[in-house]
Amino acid sequence: MPILLIHGPNLSQLGHRDPAVYGTATLAEVVDTVRAVLPDVADYDSEREGDLVQRLHAARTDGTTAVIVNPGALSHYSYALRDALEQLDVPKVEVHLSQVHARERFRHHSVVSAVCHVTITGAGLFGYRLAAEAAVHLLEDRSQAFQAVTPPD
Ligand code: DQA
Numbered sequence: 001m002p003i004l005l006i007h008g009p010n011l012s013q014l015g016h017r018d019p020a021v022y023g024t025a026t027l028a029e030v031v032d033t034v035r036a037v038l039p040d041v042a043d044y045d046s047e048r049e050g051d052l053v054q055r056l057h058a059a060r061t062d063g064t065t066a067v068i069v070n071p072g073a074l075s076h077y078s079y080a081l082r083d084a085l086e087q088l089d090v091p092k093v094e095v096h097l098s099q100v101h102a103r104e105r106f107r108h109h110s111v112v113s114a115v116c117h118v119t120i121t122g123a124g125l126f127g128y129r130l131a132a133e134a135a136v137h138l139l140e141d142r143s144q145a146f147q148a149v150t151p152p153d
Pocket of ligand 1: 009070072074075095096
């Protein structure tokens with residue numbers, strides 16, 4: 001039952017990138033944090049929106065049972081990523097390392113949140129453990145998971 005962990009632009013730079021905001025863990029360490037809860041997690045990252053969209057299309061038929069996604073800055077403006085996530089009929093968990101609501105105004109809104117069942121923001125690396133556990137919880141209680149998604153405006 002593979003769960004897909006997917007990262008968008010600039011998250012490959014974790015460890016070097018603004019450690020006061022994002023912490024010092026590398027992307028590999030982030031993946032290991034999820035793997036500690038979900039040993040079979042499949043991970044994918046790309047700097048390119050289209051690649052992320054295509055990976056989500058593939059997830060529809062490759063047995064993916066849930067998605068954990070940190071889209072990076074695409075969270076704030078990518079309707080393409082949002083639409084790709086919407087098409088996937090599995091539990092979806094959005095995660096951000098930083099507390100986006102305490103940062104620049106453009107980070108306060110995520111266009112993907114409305115098509116994800118859970119959003120975790122500001123818990124740093126620990127947020128990924130929460131995200132993994134949320135994915136397991138949503139898989140165990142699908143009825144609750146699907147009530148949580150509200151139709152977008
Ligand atoms: C981020 C927050 C985004 O605003 C930012 O563009 C990122 C990382 C986070 O994990 O805190 O790239 O998604």
